[in-house]
Amino acid sequence: MKKISSNIILLGVVSFLNDLSSEMIMPILPMFITSLGGSGAVVGLIGGLRDSLTSILKVLCGYWSDKTGKRKVFVFAGYLVSALFKFFMAVSTTWPHILASASLERTGKGLRSAPRDAIIADSMPKEKGKGFGIHRAMDTAGAVLGSLIVFFLFWNLDMGFKPIILISAFISFPALIPLIFVKEEKKGRRDISLAISLKGLPGELKLFTLISGIFTMANFSYMFFVLKAQDFFSGRLSVAAPILLYILFNIFHSLFAIPSGILADRIGRKRVLSSGYLLFALTSLGFAFCSSLWLFIVLFAAYGIVLSIIEVNQRAFASDLSTEEMRGTALGTFHTVTGLVSLPASLIAGLLWQHVSPASAFVYGSAVSLVSVVLLIALKTGKLGTVD
Secondary structure: OOOOOHHHHHHHHHHHHHHHHHOOOOOOHHHHHHHOOOOHHHHHHHHHHHHHOOHHHHHHHHHHHHHHOOOHHHHHHHHHHHHHHHHHHHOOOOHHHHHHHHHHHOHHHHHHHHHHHHHHHHHOOOOHHHHHHHHHHHHHHHHHHHHHHHHHHHHOOOOOHHHHHHHHHHHOHHHHHHHHHOOOOOOOOOOOOHHHHHHOOOHHHHHHHHHHHHHHHHOOOOHHHHHHHHHHOOOOHHHHHHHHHHHHHHHHHHHOHHHHHHHHHHHOHHHHHHHHHHHHHHHHHHHHOOOOHHHHHHHHHHHHHHHHHHHHHHHHHHHHOOOOOOHHHHHHHHHHHHHHHHHHHHHHHHHHHHHOOHHHHHHHHHHHHHHHHHHHHHOOOOOOHHHO
């Protein structure tokens, strides 16, 4: 623990509290949408917009944080915006209301992601994988607790979707307090332009961002995985069981965050990430033909492991391939490309779900993921020994 930057711990606590709040909403959001009349295509639209609508903010805020030399102000604003729009979600009465409030709630993520990741990378420059892994583990630990709370409120107190979302909104504000103590390096304003910054990104990073974008076409919204489980159960279990499986997903997501980051620091980011893409392809294919409780349990656990490997190491790999001076812009660009692709990815999955079959959406995800595996293995990198 002595080797871990205090910034990593503080930002981890912020993410723990914020995700505790957010994950009270996440497992019930797809079911809330369908209860208000939303179809598979609507779920895909909302799931995609939650990521892609905010994506342009990620590159802009990454660039602005590089230009101004400030990171923390963007991180604080991002968490505050998310907290405020959760209240609007709680009073939604139709799926278009959810479309607006749930999407705008994620603009907070657009404000904070690139500057926050830049702080993490700057705080542990020699062990970025470990730093991102610790942050992801604390983030996901909050997600596990939030999911447990929502299950208790639904199963034991028979609470509906709207009251649960309202409670989560109140919980999100204490997440702002630890940010006060985060220390950022003092950096002066720099005379850079967005066009020059984007043009000046390393070629290896551009290629990796393209490959990550292709993988994102396979990695459609988690909401379809929840709905797949909901279709298998009936009665109160049609809500309770997906929540429990989502909790299982988050437990494995949390447990494998730090080990996957440390492993990548030691044997190479690309090797671990390629394995993650391949495991995603197999997991998605499993969901396509899943028809038993035990297989759902195995697949949700695998889904948690896979996303942990990918989320931790994609960010760390992008950091490896960027320069320190342009890290905020580089990470913002990476987040923006993958965020923009999230919309067509989830829309395609939603249309396949609604007009072909739920299984076809997962087969599509598996096939596209295999393409990204081949491309990532073929990518030549040589900037750092740990990235090959």
